[in-house]
Amino acid sequence: PESAAPGACRGWADLLALHLAARVAPGAPHRAADHTAADDDGAGPAPQLEYANLAIRGRLLGPILAEQVPAALEMGADLVSLVGGGNDMLRPTADPDALAALLEDAVVRLRASGADVLLGTGVDAKDSPLVSRTRGRVAVLNTHVWSIARRQGAHVVDLWGMRSLRDWRMWAPDRIHLTTEGHRRVAQGALVALGLEPEDPRWDDPLTPMPPSPRLARAREDAQWLREHVYPWATRRLRGRSSGDERRPKRPQPGPVRVG
16 A cells, blocks of 8 residues: 555565564564564554565665675564565676575575575566566576575565566556556465465456557657666666665564554
8 A cells, every 4th residue: 555654565575564464363473574574562452563674676686685684684583575686687797696696695594593585586577678688687597596495495476477467557667666556466476475375366367458559659658768767777877876875774673563
């Protein structure tokens, strides 16, 4: 749900925390973190899940692992979602093998702490102009993600395989970030990845097809996307900057998730 309130639930990890909080059984406290934490605060008639969201939009995998994983370890998180690498894959020099090695090291440390880990694959951008050029690199990293999960006993939300994410209505105008409906569906997929029943059994059903757009309309949309999103991104790259450099996590400390 969209809200201007501080700490309000917006992204898929926020929604996942809400779903998990609603399912916490009495006497079974938990602590969770996006990129890294949820715990019983003793308030109310039932245990409260505590949740921190350390994710920073636009961050590369290196800073995620260097900054957010240690924070999750310090929190003593029971469940850590560690989904990153997509921003790296946009860069032609990205090395998915090297990134996977760093990712596995982080997963090993998290698992050694006793935390369950939720990983995520990259999405299939075959229908996106320009972004589709990253498809090979993303596929290599995805293969590593599945192998890491098998070796380390982690869970994987399969974003590449989600049929619903192949619909542009699931994506924001930048064609990189999800819409509210996209986040809702990924949260359902995360429940499934954790071995839980989704609240919406049709969470991955494709949307009703829309009539194809005229070629001229598509060309105009692509031109607008290049002007408003690709050009600013390329400019930041030339200056050695990332869109996540000045951002801060919206929920850096674990706090109770209020349900209802």
